[in-house]
Amino acid sequence: MLEIRDVVLSFGDLPVLRGISLAAAEGEIVCLLGPSGCGKTTLLRVVAGLETPARGDVIFAGRSVREVPVHRRGFGLMFQDFALFPHMDVAGNVAFGLKMQAVPAAERQRQVQEVLSLVGLAGFERRDVAKLSGGEKQRVALARSLAPSPRLLMLDEPLGSLDAALRERLVIEIREIIKQVGRTALYVTHDQHEAFAIADRIAIMNEGRFEQVGMPEAVYRRPASAFVARFLGLNNILPVAGREGNRIRTAVGQFRLEAHADAEAVLLHPDGFEPSAAGSPEVIAGLVERRVFLGDAYQFQLRAGGVGLMFKLPAQADGLPQVGENMSVRLLPEYVVPLNGRDGVNG
Amino acid sequence: MDRSRAALIGLLLVPAVFLALFYLYPLVSILAVGLAPGGQPDLSGFIEIVTSAYYRDTLGFTVAQAVLSTALTLLLALPGAYVFARYDFPAKSLLMALATLPFVLPTVVVAAAFSALVGPRGLVNEGLMAVFGLESPPVQLERTLAIILIVHVFYNYAVALRIIGGYWANQNPRMEEAARVLGAAGWRLWWEIRLPVLRPALLAAGVLVFIFTFTSFGVVLILGGPRFATLEVEIYRQTANLLNLPMAAGLSLVQIGLMFVMLAVYTRMQRRVSADVVSAASAARPPRTRRARALVSGNLLFIAVMLFAPLLALVVRSFTVGGGGFTTRYYELLFTNVRGSVLFVPPVRAVGNSLVFALATTALAVALGLITVYLLSQRGSKWANWLDPLFMLPLATSAVTLGFGYIIALDEPPLNLRASPLLIPLAHTLVAMPFVVRSVLPAKRSITPHLPEAARVLGASPWRVWRWVDLPLISRGLIVGAMFAFTVSMGEFGASLFIARPDAPTMPVVIFRLLGQPGAANYGQALAMSVLLMVVCAVGFILIERLRTAGMGEF
Known part of the structure; x- marks a missing residue:
C-alpha cells in the first residue's frame, strides 16, 4: 500500500534521514519508534508532503506522490500538540477536511457526528476546543484526521502530551478505532510500551536509519543491535572475548549461539534468567549487589566477572539470596542474542 | 498593620x-x-456644535482618514508580519527594532522629513526638475490626503508589524500544516485559517492604529494645510486662531468621549492578544525558494525605503536647501x-x-x-x-x-x-x-x-x-x-x-x-x-x- 524508497533528507548540513526504506501493507499499523531527534517525525512529514526529500520517493497505491502537493495527498496527520484550530468549535475542526473536499453541508454534518461518536465525543459538536481536557483534545484531533476518510493515517506522538494513565488507556482505544475503520497507519512514538500496544510492526529508528523492523515480539525478544537492545531497556550487553565454533566466550561465561556466531557482542536477555545450582558449566556465579522488590518479582543486580547483570526473578521463587550473598543463575539458550555492531558495548 | x-x-x-x-x-x-459656559448648565451651545454641518464634516474627515490609514497600514503590514513570523534572515531583530524608530520620532520631525523628501522644495522634486528641466515641482503631495495617509503608514507600520508579527510567530505552525494536510491551500488557507487565527491581533492592531490616526495632530496640521482638519487640529484652530473656546471645549468633549470608548475596546483586545500567546518553538526558517526570497527582500526593501528615505532626505536637505551646494549655514x-x-x-x-x-x-x-x-x-x-x-x-x-x-x-x-x-x-x-x-x-x-x-x-x-x-x-x-x-x-x-x-x-x-x-x-x-x-x-x-x-x- 505504502512504500517509502531510499529517502534522504538534510536540514542544512545536518543529515536527518539517511536512506530510509519501508513498506506497509493495507490496514497495517506500523510504528516508528526511536529516541527524540532520530528522524521519525521528519519521515512522517516527508510522507505527508510537508518536507521535500533530497532523494528517494514515496509510493502510495502504486503511484509516486512526489509531485503531489500536501493538500492533494488525501492523507491524515495527527500532530503531537494536536494543532486544533482555536477559532473553530469541535464540529468546525472535525468538518474542516470535509469542507475542503467540498462535501455538502448536510452530509458533512452526518459524517462529523459519526466520527465524533466513534471517538466517544458525541454531543461535543458546539464545544470550544480551548476548553477541552487533554484527552478530549486528543480525541478531537483524531476525529479531525479521520473524518475525511484518509487513505493513510499518520499519528505523530499523539499521546505524547498526556499523562501516563491516560496514555495507557487511549493507546488501546486508538488501535481499536484504526482497526475498526481499517486504515493503513504510521504511528510515531518514543515510548516502547505504546509501540508494543499499538503496532502490527515496529520500525526502530536511530540517527536517520532503521536499526530493525519487525513484529513487536520479535523486536523485543531478539533485538538486532546493541542500540535496539539498549533503547528497549535491555542492558546486559557483553562483548564477545573469543569463540570456538558456535561457542562464544564473554566476561561472565561461555554460551552457545545457534546462529550468527560471528557476532561481536551478545545480549543476555533479562527475561531468560533462572536460579541454578552452582558448578554446572553454563552457570553464571556472582555477588548480589542490589535486590529490589517490584510486587510480582524481584529486580536483581548481579556482579559477575566484573560486569553488572540486571534481571528479574518471580517473587514466588524460594530461597532468593539477599544483598551481599553469592548467587548462581542460568540463562536459557534462546535468550543469548547475538548483536550487530559494537557500538554501545560496555567494557 | x-x-x-x-x-x-x-x-x-x-x-x-x-x-x-x-x-x-x-x-x-x-x-x-x-x-456650562455661563456658569449655569447650558447644553444649547454644545448641541449646536455637535449638530452643525461643520462639526459633522470634521468628525467625518477624522473618521474617514483614520479608517483609510488603518486599512492601508494593515494591508501593508500583513505581508511584512508574515515575513517576520515565518522567515529567518540576517539582522532580523535589528530591522524589527529599526522599523519601530518612527514610534519615538516627534511629528514635527517626521513632517519636516517628508517635506524634505516630497515637498515642493524636497529632494524628489528638485531632482525631477533638474533632470527634466521642469519649471515647477511635478510631485504635488503637500496639502493632499495622500501625504497624510503616507505619513500615517510611516508612523504605524511598525506598530501593526509588531503586534501582528509577534502574535503570528507565537501561533502553532502545526496548525497551518494540519490545514494543508486536510486539503487547504492558497486563498483557502488565508481565508479559513490564517486570517481567522490572526483576528485578535488584526483587531488589536487595527484599533490601536485607528486611535493613533484618529488623534493625529501635527501631521495633519503641518502637512495637510487648511483644507484638512481632524478634531485635534480643529480644537487647536478654534483656540489659537479663532479664540472660540466654547467650540474648542465642545470638540474636546467629543474627543475625550470617543477616546475612552476606543481605549476600553483596545484594552480588552490587547488582553486577548497577550492571553492567547502560546509559546511554540519558533517556526521561522531561512527563505529557501526563490518566491520566499523575493517576498522577504521585497518587504525589507519596502521597510528600508519607507523608513530611511524621508529621514535621509531630512539630513541631506538640512545641508543643501537654497541651492549652492553643501552649507552649514542653517x-x-x-x-x-x-x-x-x-x-x-x-x-x-x-x-x-x-x-x-x-x-x-x-x-x-x-x-x-x-x-x-x-x-x-x-x-x-x-x-x-x-x-x-x-x-x-x-x-x-x-x-x-x-x-x-x-x-x-x-x-x-x-x-x-x-x-x-x-x-x-x-x-x-x-x-x-x-x-x-x-x-x-x-x-x-x-x-x-x-x-x-x-x-x-x-x-x-x-x-x-x-x-x-x-x-x-x-x-x-x-x-x-x-x-x-x-x-x-x-x-x-x-x-x-x-x-x-x-x-x-x-x-x-x-x-x-x-x-x-x-x-x-x-x-x-x-x-x-x-x-x-x-x-x-x-x-x-x-x-x-x-x-x-x-x-x-x-x-
Whole structure:
C-alpha cells in the first residue's frame, strides 16, 4: 500500500534521514519508534508532503506522490500538540477536511457526528476546543484526521502530551478505532510500551536509519543491535572475548549461539534468567549487589566477572539470596542474542 | 498593620493628588466651558456644535482618514508580519527594532522629513526638475490626503508589524500544516485559517492604529494645510486662531468621549492578544525558494525605503536647501536672533529649554511612576484593578485636549501656573508616566513573592528589600521607562504648542513656527533643528531598544 524508497533528507548540513526504506501493507499499523531527534517525525512529514526529500520517493497505491502537493495527498496527520484550530468549535475542526473536499453541508454534518461518536465525543459538536481536557483534545484531533476518510493515517506522538494513565488507556482505544475503520497507519512514538500496544510492526529508528523492523515480539525478544537492545531497556550487553565454533566466550561465561556466531557482542536477555545450582558449566556465579522488590518479582543486580547483570526473578521463587550473598543463575539458550555492531558495548 | 496601611494611603495620595490637579481639574474645566459656559448648565451651545454641518464634516474627515490609514497600514503590514513570523534572515531583530524608530520620532520631525523628501522644495522634486528641466515641482503631495495617509503608514507600520508579527510567530505552525494536510491551500488557507487565527491581533492592531490616526495632530496640521482638519487640529484652530473656546471645549468633549470608548475596546483586545500567546518553538526558517526570497527582500526593501528615505532626505536637505551646494549655514543661523523672526529668542535656546523640560519630566515621571508601580503591585490589593486603568487615563486623552485644558484651567486662580516653568514638565509627565508604569510593572509583577520573602527571612528591612531585591530586578524596565519619558517629552508637540511661553519655546514648537514661515532661511533652520531633535530621539530610542526585553512589551 505504502512504500517509502531510499529517502534522504538534510536540514542544512545536518543529515536527518539517511536512506530510509519501508513498506506497509493495507490496514497495517506500523510504528516508528526511536529516541527524540532520530528522524521519525521528519519521515512522517516527508510522507505527508510537508518536507521535500533530497532523494528517494514515496509510493502510495502504486503511484509516486512526489509531485503531489500536501493538500492533494488525501492523507491524515495527527500532530503531537494536536494543532486544533482555536477559532473553530469541535464540529468546525472535525468538518474542516470535509469542507475542503467540498462535501455538502448536510452530509458533512452526518459524517462529523459519526466520527465524533466513534471517538466517544458525541454531543461535543458546539464545544470550544480551548476548553477541552487533554484527552478530549486528543480525541478531537483524531476525529479531525479521520473524518475525511484518509487513505493513510499518520499519528505523530499523539499521546505524547498526556499523562501516563491516560496514555495507557487511549493507546488501546486508538488501535481499536484504526482497526475498526481499517486504515493503513504510521504511528510515531518514543515510548516502547505504546509501540508494543499499538503496532502490527515496529520500525526502530536511530540517527536517520532503521536499526530493525519487525513484529513487536520479535523486536523485543531478539533485538538486532546493541542500540535496539539498549533503547528497549535491555542492558546486559557483553562483548564477545573469543569463540570456538558456535561457542562464544564473554566476561561472565561461555554460551552457545545457534546462529550468527560471528557476532561481536551478545545480549543476555533479562527475561531468560533462572536460579541454578552452582558448578554446572553454563552457570553464571556472582555477588548480589542490589535486590529490589517490584510486587510480582524481584529486580536483581548481579556482579559477575566484573560486569553488572540486571534481571528479574518471580517473587514466588524460594530461597532468593539477599544483598551481599553469592548467587548462581542460568540463562536459557534462546535468550543469548547475538548483536550487530559494537557500538554501545560496555567494557 | 495599621501603620503600614496609613503609609500606603499616604503614598497613594501622591499620584492621586497629581492626577487630580493636573489631569482631572483641566478636564473638568473643559467640561464646564463646554456644557456650562455661563456658569449655569447650558447644553444649547454644545448641541449646536455637535449638530452643525461643520462639526459633522470634521468628525467625518477624522473618521474617514483614520479608517483609510488603518486599512492601508494593515494591508501593508500583513505581508511584512508574515515575513517576520515565518522567515529567518540576517539582522532580523535589528530591522524589527529599526522599523519601530518612527514610534519615538516627534511629528514635527517626521513632517519636516517628508517635506524634505516630497515637498515642493524636497529632494524628489528638485531632482525631477533638474533632470527634466521642469519649471515647477511635478510631485504635488503637500496639502493632499495622500501625504497624510503616507505619513500615517510611516508612523504605524511598525506598530501593526509588531503586534501582528509577534502574535503570528507565537501561533502553532502545526496548525497551518494540519490545514494543508486536510486539503487547504492558497486563498483557502488565508481565508479559513490564517486570517481567522490572526483576528485578535488584526483587531488589536487595527484599533490601536485607528486611535493613533484618529488623534493625529501635527501631521495633519503641518502637512495637510487648511483644507484638512481632524478634531485635534480643529480644537487647536478654534483656540489659537479663532479664540472660540466654547467650540474648542465642545470638540474636546467629543474627543475625550470617543477616546475612552476606543481605549476600553483596545484594552480588552490587547488582553486577548497577550492571553492567547502560546509559546511554540519558533517556526521561522531561512527563505529557501526563490518566491520566499523575493517576498522577504521585497518587504525589507519596502521597510528600508519607507523608513530611511524621508529621514535621509531630512539630513541631506538640512545641508543643501537654497541651492549652492553643501552649507552649514542653517545650523549657524539657529544661534542668531534674526530681527523680525517669528521667535523671540535664538532658536538654539529651544534646545536648552527642551532638554531641561525633558529632564524635569523624566524625574517627575519616574518618581510618580515608581510609586504607582509599587501600589499596583501590592498583592491582593483591592485597588489595583481600578487603579491601573485610572493611571492609564492620560494615555486616553489627546495631548491637544490636555494642552487646551491647561490653558483654560491653570492660568487663573486658584491655580495660576501660566508663568511657571513647571507647566510644560507637568503636562509632559502626564503623557510620559504611563510609559514608565508600563515599562516597570511587568518586571515588578514577575518578581515571585518568594524573593522578597527570602530576603526578609535573611534579615532585610522593607527598605533594604526594595533596594537590594526589587530595584535591581526592575532596573532595566526603569531605565527603559525613563528613556521613554525623556524622548516623549523632547518630541511632545500638541500640548506644548498651547502652553509653551513665547520666550521659552521647545524644539518641536520652534520647528513648527519655522516651517510656517516663507523663505529658504526659515525652512533650512526648521530642517536643521529637526535633524538635531531626530538625533536626540534616535539615541534615546537606541538605548530603549537595547535594554528592552525581547517581545512586544505591553504596548
